Amino acid sequence: MSTLLLKNIRTLVSCDDSDKVYENVDLYAEDGFIKEIGANLDRKADKVIYADHMLCYPGLVNTHHHLYQVFSRNLPEVQNMELFDWLKTLYEIWKNLDADVIRLSSLTGMGELMKHGCTTCFDHHYVFPKSAGDLIGAQFGAADELGIRMYASRGSMDLSVKDGGLPPDSVVQTVDEIMKDSAKLIEQYHDTSYGAMHRIALAPCSPFSVSADLLRESAVLARQYGVRLHTHLCETKDEENFMLAREGIRPLEYMERLGWIGSDVWYAHGIHFNDEELRVLAKTGTGVCHCPISNMKLSSGIARIPEMLELGVPVGLGVDGSASNDGSSLMEELRVAFLLHRLNSSKLAPTGYDVLKMATRGSARLLGRDDIGSLAVGKCCDLFMIDSRRLELVGSCFDPMSVLGTVGVRGAVDYTVVHGKVTVENGRLVTVDEEKLAAEAEAKCKAYLNR
Numbered sequence: 239m240s241t242l243l244l245k246n247i248r249t250l251v252s253c254d255d256s257d258k259v260y261e262n263v264d265l266y267a268e269d270g271f272i273k274e275i276g277a278n279l280d281r282k283a284d285k286v287i288y289a290d291h292m293l294c295y296p297g298l299v300n301t302h303h304h305l306y307q308v309f310s311r312n313l314p315e316v317q318n319m320e321l322f323d324w325l326k327t328l329y330e331i332w333k334n335l336d337a338d339v340i341r342l343s344s345l346t347g348m349g350e351l352m353k354h355g356c357t358t359c360f361d362h363h364y365v366f367p368k369s370a371g372d373l374i375g376a377q378f379g380a381a382d383e384l385g386i387r388m389y390a391s392r393g394s395m396d397l398s399v400k401d402g403g404l405p406p407d408s409v410v411q412t413v414d415e416i417m418k419d420s421a422k423l424i425e426q427y428h429d430t431s432y433g434a435m436h437r438i439a440l441a442p443c444s445p446f447s448v449s450a451d452l453l454r455e456s457a458v459l460a461r462q463y464g465v466r467l468h469t470h471l472c473e474t475k476d477e478e479n480f481m482l483a484r485e486g487i488r489p490l491e492y493m494e495r496l497g498w499i500g501s502d503v504w505y506a507h508g509i510h511f512n513d514e515e516l517r518v519l520a521k522t523g524t525g526v527c528h529c530p531i532s533n534m535k536l537s538s539g540i541a542r543i544p545e546m547l548e549l550g551v552p553v554g555l556g557v558d559g560s561a562s563n564d565g566s567s568l569m570e571e572l573r574v575a576f577l578l579h580r581l582n583s584s585k586l587a588p589t590g591y592d593v594l595k596m597a598t599r600g601s602a603r604l605l606g607r608d609d610i611g612s613l614a615v616g617k618c619c620d621l622f623m624i625d626s627r628r629l630e631l632v633g634s635c636f637d638p639m640s641v642l643g644t645v646g647v648r649g650a651v652d653y654t655v656v657h658g659k660v661t662v663e664n665g666r667l668v669t670v671d672e673e674k675l676a677a678e679a680e681a682k683c684k685a686y687l688n689r
Contacts, residue, residue, distance in 0.1 A: 242267045242619060242658045243283035248626055249638045250275070250294040253598045254612045257591075259639060265294070267619035270433055270657035275615060285660060287653065291627050293638050295594070296613050297357025297620035297656065298568045299601035302468075302506040302527040302556030305361045305377065306335055308343040309683040311560045321474045321536050322404065328561060329365075329405045331687065337371030339686050342679040344380035347566040349667055349675065351557070352386050353650040354569040355622035357661075358601075358610055359386055360556070362468060362506065364393025364443040365409050374423055378436055385661040385669050387620065389605055390427065391441035391468060392420045396452045402484070403447045413452050417459055424463045432609050433618050433657065441468040445489055446480050450496055457497035466502050466606055469493075472515075473507035474538045490515045499524050504604040506556065507532075508546075509539040516542065516549055525552035525604040528596070530575045531565075532558035543579055543596075544586045554601030555593070569647055572597050576643035590643025619658040622651045 243266050250260040252275075264279040265272060274281070310331050316324050340363075348359050361377060374390050381388035394416040397403030403410070420440055428438040440460045442448040453469075460467050472478065472489050481489045490511065493499060499518070504525030511519065519526065528541050546553050557563050557571050572593050579587035588596070602611030610618050624647055626635045634645040650665035661668050 239269055240658060241281075241283035241285070242655065242660075243279070243281050243286045244289045244294070244623075245286060247289040247294045247623075248291050249635075250613060251296075251594070251639055252613045253296045253595055254614045257639075265613070265619075267658040270619055270659075272613065272615050272617050272619050275613070287660075289623060291625050292623040292652065293626050293635065293641075294613070294621055294623045295355065295642070296598040296611055297622055297654065298355045298572070298597045299358040299554065299605065299611055300351055300356050300556055300568050301360050301504065301554040301601045301604045302529055302558055303347065303359060303361045303566070304363065304559030304561070305344045305347040306332065306340055306363065306365065307559035307561035308347040308566065309339060309686055311564045313561070316561075320476070321538060322476050324536060324562070325404050329409065332365045333367055333406055333408050334686060335365055335367055335370055335373070337373055337376045339682060340373045341376040341380050342682045344377045345384065345670065345675055346679045347560060348381060348384050348386050349670065349672070350566040351568060352384060352654050352656075353662055353665065353667065354567040354647075355651045355654060356568045357387055357620035357622070357654060357656045358389060358605070360389040360391070360439070360605060362391050362393055362441050364395055364441065366394070366411060367409050374427070378427060382435075383669060384667065385656050385659055387435050387610070387656055389437045389439065391439040392416075392423045393441040393443055394420075394452060394456070395443045395447045396449050397447050405447055413449065413455055416452060417455055420456070420459055421463070424465055428463070428465055430464070435657065437465075437605075439466040439468050444470040444477070445492060446477060453493070453496045453498060460502070466504070467498060468504055468506070469498070470507055471505035472510040473533075474536075475510060478510055488515070490518065494518070502606065504552070504554070506558070507538065507541065509533060509541045511542065516545055516551060519546070519551045520549040523552060525554065527554050527556040527601075527604060528575060529556045529558035529563075529571070530578050531571055532562040534574075534578070535564070536562055540578060540582050543575070544583045544588060547588060547592065552600065552603050553596055554604040555597040556601075568597055569642065569651070572642055573646035590640030593643045594639070619655060621655050622662070623653040625652050
């Protein structure tokens with residue numbers, strides 16, 4: 239049995255059903271689960287952390303990423319492009335992916351996430367070049383090496399340029415190939431147990447790069463196995479116009495006809511939904527992952543998050559791919575989300591605490607998980623802590639519930655704990671040599687880009 243004891247935590251923000259905030263409490267965990275929260279607990283543990291000056295929060299949950307894009311960020315030729323041209327340009331790089339690129343980009347991206355308080359990462363991987371190797375296995379291997387909770391996806395594309403899609407021929411597959419591999423990966427990796435470290439979703443790329451058959455069969459297979467469904471939707475006006483021209487209907491109606499709606503479905507972005515579509519999402523429990531920085535960089539628009547929250551649409555937070563964000567910090571995303579909606583919606587905008595709950599409870603809901611996203615007895619011991627004595631936090635900790643959105647945190651957190659194990663300590667990754675990883679990843683990135 240492994241045990242962890244956090245002693246005399248200055249402030250613990252639970253994000254639980256009652257929005258409880260504890261002052262000067264201990265937290266005790268066994269084998270990855272919280273057993274007690276209270277003052278002066280009479281417990282011994284394998285690992286004891288004295289947290290007198292720490293602000294403690296539930297681990298952040300990232301619900302949309304493309305980790306492979308860590309190796310194609312900040313490229314000058316795509317800096318001023320919007321989505322469709324951006325994708326067509328970058329596919330010519332992404333078609334050269336292999337398992338080693340995936341392993342090292344995943345270590346880099348998830349390492350950055352974890353250093354900034356993220357404890358669960360969902361990745362949307364949909365580029366499978368021929369003979370590239372076991373890409374999903376490489377991602378799970380990287381996650382296990384870091385100690386982060388991983389929710390991978392078997393993404394897919396079956397429409398190349400010659401079929402009216404955007405990707406090159408070399409990265410698309412047939413529906414039969416995709417369904418066969420999807421079933422295999424679910425059986426190999428999907429763990430339904432409470433506190434699972436590995437899960438799988440099915441995630442065709444987007445309505446403009448996959449066929450109706452692929453979307454329909456993915457929905458059938460996902461429900462046969464009891465796994466969740468994810469894709470990009472309503473990210474840009476170009477997508478909306480593309481679907482109107484090709485199908486004669488708007489993107490959400492198209493997806494609804496193919497079985498892609500319900501509480502087991504969540505969409506990335508969801509910027510261009512109209513009023514009626516927002517009501518449909520709320521009524522059916524269909525979720526949306528908000529990715530504000532990516533949406534800003536690609537000039538895609540501003541998602542209607544205040545209206546979604548008001549209607550009860552499930553909303554979580556994501557960093558999106560590093561090529562459309564240039565980073566992997568959900569902590570930064572949290573503050574940007576708060577500020578963006580204050581600018582756009584004034585008094586109707588979510589508070590800093592609302593955005594924190596979006597990145598914890600809300601994101602956990604999108605992933606169909608009730609074992610993460612809050613700090614309470616019986617939940618997974620996934621959390622991060624920040625020293626309240628930091629210079630940049632002076633005078634700002636009077637409202638610890640909102641401070642991550644209003645003030646934000648520069649640099650790494652002090653501690654990240656995943657399933658009761660310390661994975662970041664004093665701002666450094668515990669399980670890997672950061673300098674060695676950075677050097678190896680940089681060399682692989684340069685070779686991959688041939689620059």
